[in-house]
Amino acid sequence: MMRQDEKISVLFIDDESNNLLSFQATFRRKYKVFLANSPAEGMGILNKEQIQVIIADQRMPQSTGVEFFQIVRKAHPHPIRILLTGYTDAEAIIDAINKGEIYRYIKKPWDEFELQNAIQNAYEIYITREKLNRKISELEKTNDELNRFVYSTSHDLRSPLASVMGILNLAKMENSVQDPNGYLGMIETCVNKMDTFIQKIIEYYKSIRVEQEYTRIDFNVLLEESIQLFKMQRPDITYSINVDQPGDFMNDAFRMSVIIDNLISNAVKYQKPSEPNPKVEVTVKADDKKATIKIEDNGVGILDNHLNNIFKMFFRSNNTVNGLGIGLYIVKEALTRIGGEISVHSTHGEGTAFYLEIPNYVNMPDPGHVRKEALTESK
Template structure:
């Protein structure tokens, strides 16, 4: 018997599952070593503690009610917080501890389902995002398209002198449509494509993006200056870095302060072997303090000064997260906004061979 008990205890102690045994008063009398491995809790700190200190009373009462009805096991789900403050999820199997047919307590077997739970939460988040994106896409695609079609109908009846004016308005509608489609493309690409590792010519990237934005925002007279420091190569995902720069610069132009005589955008970058820091500063309308924590939310717009989808800064934050970087914003209403971006330089990252 002792040999069997020893073998049983050894199997439990080497299991990744957590076993907890309470007495009839719900005091913990045994906890397997997996408690320390999975939750970072010392076993000695649990001994003699009331299980109700850790699990909701109503939940425990639900277990007892079902066990008293004759059920051999009760299945449930629990969440505990690891000593390092992250959440750990479990499926729990609860049964009665019997001794000569007398109930002496409860036996809890906890199976760690954290990876599955996190995937489930991510799937729910993605589905909710998808619903929002589909609704937003159908709405925002329709507006510039209907505008262009209406202008075409008017232009067909216009005089030769008026035609150029209507063509210009049609062009603006189509450019707005193109800009939205590009944002949706960035959104999809960022979510689906693996992070690349390639050499990036940052000065050339800045020059290309500024040329593109000047064509997109004709008539916006803003002084843009930039410089790059560091003689080190930058290796990262070029398309994603481009996406970050384009969206922030686009916002700086769209939300420039039209009352100021000398609007500006200043771009400064520094490349080291470890990181690439990019600072984009403008003297635009600024962002109210109440909105600064929300600007990276999906479809959030802090102002109606310019038309936009509310996707840009969400894509920026999501892209930076995928690059394992960081972004900070400093802003004052009426003074301007500064974004500081840090992207890891993958210069010394080992090349993966497939």
């Protein structure tokens, strides 16, 4: 960050010596001026000095100003770029502005007042971006520290909860405690709910922190492993799996498991107590481009005015069910990281269907690189 008494650092690039001398004579008292008579010399200065504003002539022997800025934008993205032109290169200039290579252009011969205003405005943009970047870095650091704290605390909390559950089980086995009002059962329910919540926090932390690792996925195996757990919890539910996977499918197996587990868990959790034939149906159709997945139940359904909020953290669409309001948020976060999409259709009182589209990276030479580029573009 510059001090108030420091001058703005301006790099001026022009192949004509007279223009260089004229710029220096006009602005040397106002700014810290650096001069270069070629793009190569200008790049050398950028590699050594902290420059806030770059001004370059459009027509130079070695390259045009726009071509130079195309390189500068990648190598030194922070300085604000101004183009000087005495020609009507309208298409090139408009294209450069649209692509972000230049902040603005000024016609030659330049006017001192106009150029001074352009430099001042460019510097203000530079300072604003610097402040924003610092704030982003501070927020990322704070967020990382908070995530680590939550993860560490969650791990530490599971140990005493396990001890409480062990004592409750021991008391039930030995019949050593008289409990006519069922208080032990209430305590056990609360402890189980807290333990589930802690597990969800740990799951969320891993989902946002663990690096993507792309492996081949067999949907039959993935779904069977997930459903086996829920069959033990709710053996009365009929589970139906229909997988059409003729070839290989590649994506992040960990996050795929997180997504499937949470959606099936929701389908099981929000079944109607009065339903004589509760069911959960999972349909998968995978090809070399993507997998389309449908997870449907005949449970309580979701109210129409709640559908836009179900992926928000701690939102619960049905207060009669013992949910946490974090499962679908975790699903959405995991899907974002692997490039997937989700939609939902629900009829209150009849059931809910979630529809997923997940990309197949089997033909990608470097799927991790592809995903990082996609995340960068979305910011």
